[in-house]
Amino acid sequence: MAKPEVTRQESNAARIDASEAVAEFQPHRTGLAYRLQHALHMNPALVPMIVLLLSILLFGALLGSKFFSPFALTLILQQVQIVGIVAAAQSLIILTAGIDLSVGAIMVISSVVMGQFTFRYGIPAPVSILAGLMCGMFCGWVSGMLVSKVKLPPFIVTLGMWQIVLAANFLYSANETIRAQDIETHAPLLQLFGEKFNIGGAVFTVGVVFMVALVLVLTYALRHTAWGRHVYAVGDDKEAAALSGVKTDRVIISVYMLSGLICAFAGWALIGRIGSVSPTAGQLTNIESITAVVIGGISLFGGRGSILGSLFGALIVGVFTLGLRLLGADAQWTYLLIGVLIIGAVAVDQWIRKVSV
Amino acid sequence: MQAQAPILQAKNLVKRYGRVTAIDHCDFELYPGEILAVIGDNGAGKSSLIKALSGAITPDEGEVYLDDQRVKFSSPLDAREQGIETVYQQLAMSPALSIADNMFMGREIRKPGIMGKWFRQLDRPAMERLAREKLSELGLMTIQNIRQAIETLSGGQRQGVAVARAAAFGSKVIILDEPTAALGVKESRRVLDLILEVRSRGIPIVLISHNMPHVFEVADRIHIHRLGKRLCVIRPEDCTMNDAVALMTGAKDPSQLAEAS
Numbered sequence: 001m002a003k004p005e006v007t008r009q010e011s012n013a014a015r016i017d018a019s020e021a022v023a024e025f026q027p028h029r030t031g032l033a034y035r036l037q038h039a040l041h042m043n044p045a046l047v048p049m050i051v052l053l054l055s056i057l058l059f060g061a062l063l064g065s066k067f068f069s070p071f072a073l074t075l076i077l078q079q080v081q082i083v084g085i086v087a088a089a090q091s092l093i094i095l096t097a098g099i100d101l102s103v104g105a106i107m108v109i110s111s112v113v114m115g116q117f118t119f120r121y122g123i124p125a126p127v128s129i130l131a132g133l134m135c136g137m138f139c140g141w142v143s144g145m146l147v148s149k150v151k152l153p154p155f156i157v158t159l160g161m162w163q164i165v166l167a168a169n170f171l172y173s174a175n176e177t178i179r180a181q182d183i184e185t186h187a188p189l190l191q192l193f194g195e196k197f198n199i200g201g202a203v204f205t206v207g208v209v210f211m212v213a214l215v216l217v218l219t220y221a222l223r224h225t226a227w228g229r230h231v232y233a234v235g236d237d238k239e240a241a242a243l244s245g246v247k248t249d250r251v252i253i254s255v256y257m258l259s260g261l262i263c264a265f266a267g268w269a270l271i272g273r274i275g276s277v278s279p280t281a282g283q284l285t286n287i288e289s290i291t292a293v294v295i296g297g298i299s300l301f302g303g304r305g306s307i308l309g310s311l312f313g314a315l316i317v318g319v320f321t322l323g324l325r326l327l328g329a330d331a332q333w334t335y336l337l338i339g340v341l342i343i344g345a346v347a348v349d350q351w352i353r354k355v356s357v
Numbered sequence: 358m359q360a361q362a363p364i365l366q367a368k369n370l371v372k373r374y375g376r377v378t379a380i381d382h383c384d385f386e387l388y389p390g391e392i393l394a395v396i397g398d399n400g401a402g403k404s405s406l407i408k409a410l411s412g413a414i415t416p417d418e419g420e421v422y423l424d425d426q427r428v429k430f431s432s433p434l435d436a437r438e439q440g441i442e443t444v445y446q447q448l449a450m451s452p453a454l455s456i457a458d459n460m461f462m463g464r465e466i467r468k469p470g471i472m473g474k475w476f477r478q479l480d481r482p483a484m485e486r487l488a489r490e491k492l493s494e495l496g497l498m499t500i501q502n503i504r505q506a507i508e509t510l511s512g513g514q515r516q517g518v519a520v521a522r523a524a525a526f527g528s529k530v531i532i533l534d535e536p537t538a539a540l541g542v543k544e545s546r547r548v549l550d551l552i553l554e555v556r557s558r559g560i561p562i563v564l565i566s567h568n569m570p571h572v573f574e575v576a577d578r579i580h581i582h583r584l585g586k587r588l589c590v591i592r593p594e595d596c597t598m599n600d601a602v603a604l605m606t607g608a609k610d611p612s613q614l615a616e617a618s
Contacts, residue, residue, distance in 0.1 A: 041506065225477045226465035229458050233451040243413075243449035245434050245463025303453050 040352050044297045044305045047348055048312035051295075051341070055316060059323035067326055070202035080292075080318035081193075081207040082107075082270055086285050087292035087310040088214050089262035092255050094293050095222075096235040097302025098147060098154030100256075102139065103263050104285035105165035110136040111267030112169055115178045115277030118187045125187040133264045139165055140260020144253035162286070173279040180275030194272030207269040214262065215311045222307060231255060235302030291338060292317060295345045304349070316341065362425060364389045364561055365410065365441070365530050370419035372405055379405035380416065381585035387530060392552065392562045394572040397582030398605055403565050404534070406582065410563070411443040411532050412436035423529065434463075442527030444519045446535045452508035457481070457488040459507055460522045491525040492518070495554055513544025517551060524555045531555060532563045537571055549575055569598040581605055 040046055060068035067073075086103050093100040110132040117128035139161065146157040183190050193207035222228035230251045233241035242248045266285075271277055296313030298305030317338055324334050367385035371378070379402045387393050397403045408414040410421065412430030421428050423439055430436045433443065450459045461484050467473035468480040485503045492503075497517045507515060516536055523531045533552065537545040545568075552575055556562055566572050572579060573593045581588045581604050588604060589611040603609035 220476075224479050224481075226467070226479060227477070229454065229462070229465065229479070232454055233462055236451040236453050240447065240449040240451055241462070243433060243443075243445055243447075244451075244459070245437060247434075303451065 037352060037354075040348070044352065045309035045312060047345070048296045048309045048316060052312045052316050052319065055319045055323070059319060059326075063323065063326050067323060070200060072322065072326075074202040074204060074208070076315065076318040076322050077208045077211075078203070078205055078273075079322065080314045081205065081211045082266055082273055082282065083285060083288045083292055083317070084211040084311055084314040085207075085214060085266040085269055086263060086289040087296070087314050088211075088218055088307055089259035089266070090289040090293050091296070091298055091305070091307045091310040092218070092231065092259050092262075093154065094235075094290075094298050094300060095231050095302060095305065095307075096252055096255050097238070098252075098255075099158065099290070099300070100143070100154070100259060101158040101286055102143065102161035102165055103259070103266075103289055104282050105162050105169065106136050106139045106260055106263040107267040107270060107285060108279060108282050109139070109165050109169040109172070109267070110264035111270050111277055111281070112173045112279050114190055114268060114271065115183070116173060118190065119178055119182065125189040128187075129189065129268060132267060133261060136264025136267065137257050137261040140256040140258070140263070141253065143260070144256030147256065148249040148252040169279050175279060177279070178277040183271070183276065190268070190277070191272045191275065193269035194275065205272065207272050210265070210269065211311070214265075215307055218307045227251070227254070232303050235304075237303070288317070291342060295338075295341050297345055297349060299349050300346070304352075313345075361388055363387055363422075364424060365563075366422040367406075367410060368420050368422070370406070370409055370416045370421070372409060372414060372416045378585055380409060380419075382419070383582075383586040385410070385580065385587065387561050387563055388578075389561055390556065390559055391577040392556050392564055392575050394564045394566060394576035394579045395582055396566065396569075396572055396579060396601065396605055401582045401605075402585040403582050405585075407443070407532055407534060407563065407565055410436075411441060413443075437526070440527060440529035441532065442523035442530070443532040444516075444523050444534065444536060446538060448515055448519045450507045450515065450519065453506055455504045455506055456492075456510075456518055457485045457503045459518065460484075460488045460491070460525065464526070487525075491521045495521050495524060495551055497521060497551075511544070513540050513547050516540065516544070516548050520548065520551050520555065524558070524560065527560060530561055530563065532565075534565045535567065536564070537566065537568055545571065569601060573598055573601075583607060 056073075086107060090100055090103055113135045114125075114128050114132035117123045117131050118125050123131070143154075143157050143161050146152050147154050180191075193205065193210060195206045196203055198204075222231060230241065230246045233244070233246055234248050234251050238248055241251075270282055274281055292314035293305075293310045294300065294313070295316055296305065296309030296311070298307075298309055320337055321334050324337075325331070363386040365385075365387040367383065370380045370383045370385070372380040381402075383402070383406060385406065395403050395406065405414065409416045412433045412435050415429075415431060421430070423441070428435075428439060430439075436443070451462065454462075466480045466483050466487075468478045472478040473480065489503050495517070497514075507518065510518065520531075520533070520536065523533075536548050536552070540548060549571060552562060552564065564572070564576060576593055579591050579593060579601060581591065581601065583605060591601065591604075600609065604611060
């Protein structure tokens with residue numbers, strides 16, 4: 001053992017030299033751009049929040065009190081509530097580096113189940129609602145199993161589920177709409193989320209309150225529970241998460257089930273919003289939810305972003321939609337600007353990622 | 358050292374992938390308190406052997422003993438529960454999450470009381486304090502911000518965090534897979550010191566490496582792996598690096614070495 005002892009003593013000497021030099025942690029670059037990049041890295045919801053505030057100020061300046069009133073601002077909240085709720089579900093999936101194209105279809109079939117169970121079979125409304133929520137969760141479970149256990153790409157799984165669920169929806173409902181008056185007289189509970197209350201000119205609905213509460217609860221869960229950290233870890237690098245001891249399949253299934261459940265709640269809120277149960281409602285919700293998530297700064301590659309950002313993303317779309325309509329602009333301008341925002345948001349995401357270089 | 362019973366032992370391990378035999382009736386012993394290096398040519402089956410010991414693959418035949426108890430790992434989690442920690446070459450970290458989050462990934466600490474039990478809130482202060490303690494124990498205290506995302510660290514720092522994580526939780530054995538492969542000279546130095554530091558705490562280490570100078574510097578014994586099995590075990594003081602390479606590549610036979618020395 002004589003020889004290694006010598007080398008070890010040498011290495012001790014080398015260690016003293018090296019210890020100061022290598023593992024130190026000093027920010028090498030300072031300056032505004034770097035600090036901004038770092039701040040955005042830590043709080044990815046900052047960009048959409050700033051964009052949201054600026055767009056509210058911009059339209060407020062252009063339109064004055066017509067836009068800048070409690071009524072108009074809360075109208076935006078009401079208009080985005082469905083997309084906002086679905087975007088929360090979509091965010092969870094996208095955080096795991098997936099994508100869910102079936103969110104809109106799950107939402108609609110859940111609302112149809114709630115309506116048809118009540119009116120076709122005469123089941124009490126609370127039980128029907130529970131059945132609708134279970135239906136949404138079941139759809140999520142199927143996708144989750146296919147993604148985690150069968151290891152199919154989420155895009156393909158949910159593209160298939162979209163068609164399957166939508167077709168099942170039309171077959172089951174026989175393309176029948178349940179009229180708003182019928183719901184109002186026989187099962188007002190189905191319209192619960194449309195219930196309005198007024199606070200000093202500001203009009204809120206139960207759906208709006210639910211949307212905000214949901215986002216806050218999910219923010220807490222993602223940031224302060226082990227489950228939330230695992231969702232990020234799985235989205236960041238699934239293999240690495242598995243090797244660190246995260247039960248990745250279980251996390252993915254739980255995320256898809258929760259997302260399905262949230263979509264079912266969105267279905268319930270949809271009844272409140274449009275009054276009736278219609279199997280043809282919400283056809284654009286898929287793409288609108290993905291838009292909100294992307295503008296909200298959640299990375300499509302997974303593991304980065306915050307759910308608060310998606311809410312801001314949905315609100316930004318709502319502000320542009322209402323603001324441009326009040327300005328009397330062609331609706332196409334809204335789509336054009338949203339397109340610009342999507343590309344801009346992804347460009348910012350790429351820039352934030354460079355913080356590691 | 359040899360008089361002691363091995364802490365981790367494998368007998369007659371076999372693993373086949375279709376027609377390829379990755380592990381061919383291989384034996385393996387790790388004794389308490391030692392650094393055992395595993396060297397071998399590319400494709401010799403080092404990684405498969407290590408994966409069989411760490412639970413990442415299940416061998417087709419053969420037995421693994423930990424502390425003289427027969428163990429069967431069906432996943433890395435099983436091995437971890439038994440006190441075997443592995444630092445993989447790809448490090449198994451989530452780049453966007455913080456150092457503390459990564460160190461406790463999969464075994465988070467929850468707050469005591471209602472917040473932890475009902476709201477399942479993480480005890481961040483405790484996790485950060487423990488993470489900082491573990492890092493400074495191993496002389497990595499120059500990492501100041503425990504909330505820093507892993508991706509903002511240099512390669513050596515990441516390796517340091519990974520080794521610290523293994524040392525913090527590995528109660529019996531730590532397996533390091535090519536820990537210096539992607540590092541520069543200075544950072545490698547730092548990681549080697551870290552390995553010696555861990556051994557001085559009495560935890561035995563299995564070190565897989567291609568780097569002969571590193572192996573000869575830190576290892577107590579060297580397990581030479583060739584064609585899916587253990588060719589021989591040598592002591593670094595008994596032979597030269599050239600001998601080791603010759604044995605590894607088949608240019609020399611273990612019996613020839615015995616004659617030479």
